[in-house]
Amino acid sequence: MDTRKLGFFTLLLCVSTTLVNAEDPYHFFEWKVTYGTMSPLGVPQQVILINDKFPGPVINCTSNNNILVNVFNNLDEPLLLTWNGVQHRKNSWVDGTPGTMCPIQPGTNFTYKFQVKDQIGTYYYFPTTAMHRAAGGIGILQVHSRPLIPVPFDNPADEFAVVLGDWFNKGHKSLKNILDGGKSIGRADGVHINGKSAQVGAAVEPSWTFEAGKIYRFRFCNAGMRTSVNFRFQAHDMKLVEVEGSHIMQNDYMSMDLHVGQCLSVLVAADQPPKDYYLVVSSRFTKQIHSTVAIIRYAGSNIPASHELPPPPVENVPGVAWSINQFRTFKWNLTASAARPNPQGSYHYGQINITRTIKLINSRNYIDGKLRFAFNGVSHIDRPTPLKLSEYFGLADKEFKYNTIPDEPPDDVGKNIQLAPNVLNATYRNFVEIIFENRENTIQSYHLDGYSFFAVAIEPGKWSPEKRKNYNLEDAVSRHNVPVFPGCWAAVMTTLDNAGMWSLRSEMWERFYLGQQLYISVLSPERSLRDEQNLPETQLLCGIVSNLPRPAPYV
Template structure:
């Protein structure tokens, strides 16, 4: 009898052990219906894109290493794609959601995205990349929490709030697309919104958030606008910046924060003021006309409306650029916080790694046959009918596009000469590279790299030269995925190209993206192994010249 009990106990123990060893990380399932709807962000009814009837769309709440499945039903009258800004998709550019990596979801059909938020924490957002859908909505926040065993360098807040801010146009998204297709600009925005609403000081409004005195709250902000940097500040309350684009920071207090297009950050706000109403204020940056909107915070049991006197915005023009650069320099990575680190392990000692390649990109505004285009190093990107990644995977790259049309250094008179073509650069797997963005225009730029985080080591006025490296922060620059480049300035970033796939380097100013200010890095592993890159998923949509071709032999 005892031997039988021992056998049963051992079998049960072995079964549990094998289950634990083979267990996958948790899955989070989402089913989204994408539809048109009507809302009035600026008081004018407009057609917008809703996800499950909402704008902003649902918040994806997950934990580091979770597997995310999002089944997207496209009920629009146009093809549709979503990208996941800042989510690294290790080895999986197949679901990056850009026109060069995926075929769009056709009207009346659905597609399930599957990806893992591996070794990440922080605040990110999703948005559509097809047509000019970003101007209409389809936007929401994705927040990745640390695993329970990994301590966070601040106490758990009483609550946390996802806040999508950005500029807004009264023109419909289809009208704006027609303007760009016709070679014209979309013009200046008509206003700003906070979570799809715009309110003015003194107007009756329900509170957007509620505070209890004595508690601390986390606000996760993302600028998902079309072209406008913003500044946000809380009436009567300081902010503590704790996370920027997936990195914990050395914690500083701020009265106001600049948030450039494509960026996300988290701040803690203490409910330490007399109980009443207060405004969250959002204003535009570097625009000829100051745009302003507010949202109301109400203390539980408070008595009294918010004061009409708003905290002042930062300065503009040259003084404003210096103000924002100085704020950038205060952002320092918290190297002692327990959190996910960028791969490969140890690369946060980035100042000790030899640079294997330097690329300097200069943006330009051009007219070709009378039509407006934007370019990097003289090439204005245009998506071919077949996604670049699919052409490459099926062995058709040489027939569909050419690699390396632009040099690593901008050619002479780069601002004057421009051609339109797919803009793809070959990149060596696991090389440590330095990328310089040099802005010779008089408008602010904002750049994002899919699939990676990079170290933003410097932003300075003037033009870049190798001796500028002596001014780099090579110790605790923030690991992030988006960097602003101010008028007449340059920015330097560094990263290890260790994530195989086809990855978008783009302007986050969506007019510029749509009209060509972007390129793709083709990062191929010579091993062609599952260790480095996943196979094309069986469920992937096929289009263009690969529609009816047999799939290549899978990696092993």
């Protein structure tokens, strides 16, 4: 037997022997990551497949389940996968970012083991190495509530996982070469729905089938590179029920904006005359509008869809204002039972004193003629040794300095950019406020690993302390991504109670790759298993820690 498989089955045996006393089920997956040829926009090109699929397999699980994914890297480059939105309580070892993990080398495998602890909702996974995200390796992870915990809507007849995003006809290696050469990758060539694109009237097979009178749940994620999208169903309204792991107060929408990195769930009632209908997806805030469609077919019908499509957001309201207004309609459902920080609605985040304010201003500039992106004038660079590993082995002072980035941006932010590993040293269990201020003319989208945060405000202009009077301190949605519109700021609040090293980043992957990211180091003073898991025995080691003895484990 392949020694890699033997190691995995040995791990399964070890896990199985402990299940007698375990409360939470385990789900085992074996993924083979390979190259393949597909035509998302009609142009054949190399894509990244998982088990010969793009999008990759759906991980379907329940709150508190344990997930083991044995990833075989059959690419010709190192690979990492991250689990966008999964909080990995006390376990940044499997976060899947270059600052936390050594990559899986070509021809080898690694088993991710994590628990979807106290979470429900819609998330997605994708590769963080090189520009692999532009080629695929992406799929959806959907976490259900436990059977005995009621959700605030009836069980749908079926659920559909839908990956949306922009797409480039240049291959991922060409895009990487462009960025390495100091230039921008430019605008995308189109948008796709689950790796496919079609235009109205094209002869394509239906993507989903409805039975009249039933209700269906669509889980959408924008896993693109840089483009916000809008989606809408022909002749059908949507009821928004979940945003990034939070049940929300339910409203009906005719169309929804979905920014890069974000996920949500809608319910759609099959209440129209039986025939075909289009799901329409179009780009937002782009000079050239790209669009695509997919077909929903009512069972037993052979009537084609009408060519008259539902319109994009109303034209007499500027697009940014329309999208901000939609964001403000999202309110957390405080009475819904779910796995979340306050199952009884008792977590009053608005009454907690802020202990630290971190204000981040994004910028772009050139260093030696090459394009870079930054937070507060610092553009992150990765080290050969993942930051988390060098910190755990007591070698942080050899690899990086804490707090290179200031909490308050300098007056001349954006004029000068320095290259450095970008690590903030945070205090365990502090309640922090993070301000994202966007002085550029393009929309931004930011994500924080390891946490959900309360997105309490988005407003035009520049942030100042008196703006706190406009915060939603009662029912802001607990989520892990926030859009920041041109000339606007966004405020989020969270408790840093998850020990580890966590990525805070731009979800626009060109910006991430060229430095608009940082890591938040949250160390527990106790250094105990109560607060953080030990370095797993199976963890890959690289860089300066490759051949070092492992530190004494936490107890």
